[in-house]
Amino acid sequence: MVHSSDVCQCESFIRYEKTFGVTHFYSIEGVPRTGPTNVTILNITKHSALVKWTEIAAEDRLGFLQGYRISYTDSSRKKSPAVTLNASVTSYHLTGLKEKTTYRVQISGFTNAGEGPLTLSQPFSTPKYDKGELEGFVIGVCFSMTLILVFAPLTCCLVIKR
Missing domain, CATH: 2.60.40.10 (Immunoglobulins)
Incomplete structure (x- = not known):
């Protein structure tokens, strides 16, 4: 249950009353x-x-x-x-x-x-x-495959020449 206080609306006290704040409290x-x-x-x-x-x-x-x-x-x-x-x-x-x-x-x-x-x-x-994790994995695999495809023939050529 909320209880609160509002500004007093009493005419005879209006010029003396000042409200500095309002507070809420709960009885239960x-x-x-x-x-x-x-x-x-x-x-x-x-x-x-x-x-x-x-x-x-x-x-x-x-x-x-x-x-x-x-x-x-x-x-x-x-x-x-x-x-x-x-x-x-x-x-x-x-x-x-x-x-x-x-x-x-x-x-x-x-x-x-x-x-x-x-x-x-x-x-x-x-x-x-x-x-970005899956993309990084795919880029790594593609880069590895490129290296293998480029260097495998070069290595084979060098081995066959000897």
């Missing part, structure tokens, strides 16, 4: 009504991904938000340990992921009263190769 703190919104997964590599979200709206917190918990599972349903972050954080870099694996991420907010509901599951897949 609850768990957040919703999870964070706009959960997105960015910069996905074969071993990491960046998770971003929008904070839980003040009217849905039902208490003083202490932080967020990120939980994620891989395609084999193996759940990773939950990551706990403070309330000012709205992004997290997941690391230690397996290549060519599908993951599902969920986030919840929590107050001193407990944890709120999880967001909808956000799936993403890590690639087998990072950007």
Whole structure:
């Protein structure tokens, strides 16, 4: 339950009253009504991904938000340990992921009263190769083949002449 104070509208006191600030307090703190919104997964590599979200709206917190918990599972349903972050954080870099694996991420907010509901599951897949990694391998193979095709005949010519 949120209690707040507004500026007094009493006519007889209007010239003497000054408001220096407004504060909110909770007589009974609850768990957040919703999870964070706009959960997105960015910069996905074969071993990491960046998770971003929008904070839980003040009217849905039902208490003083202490932080967020990120939980994620891989395609084999193996759940990773939950990551706990403070309330000012709205992004997290997941690391230690397996290549060519599908993951599902969920986030919840929590107050001193407990944890709120999880967001909808956000799936993403890590690639087998990072950007540029496969191209580097192909270039290396092509360069090696070129060297073999150029130097093999030269070596054969030198050996046959002797």
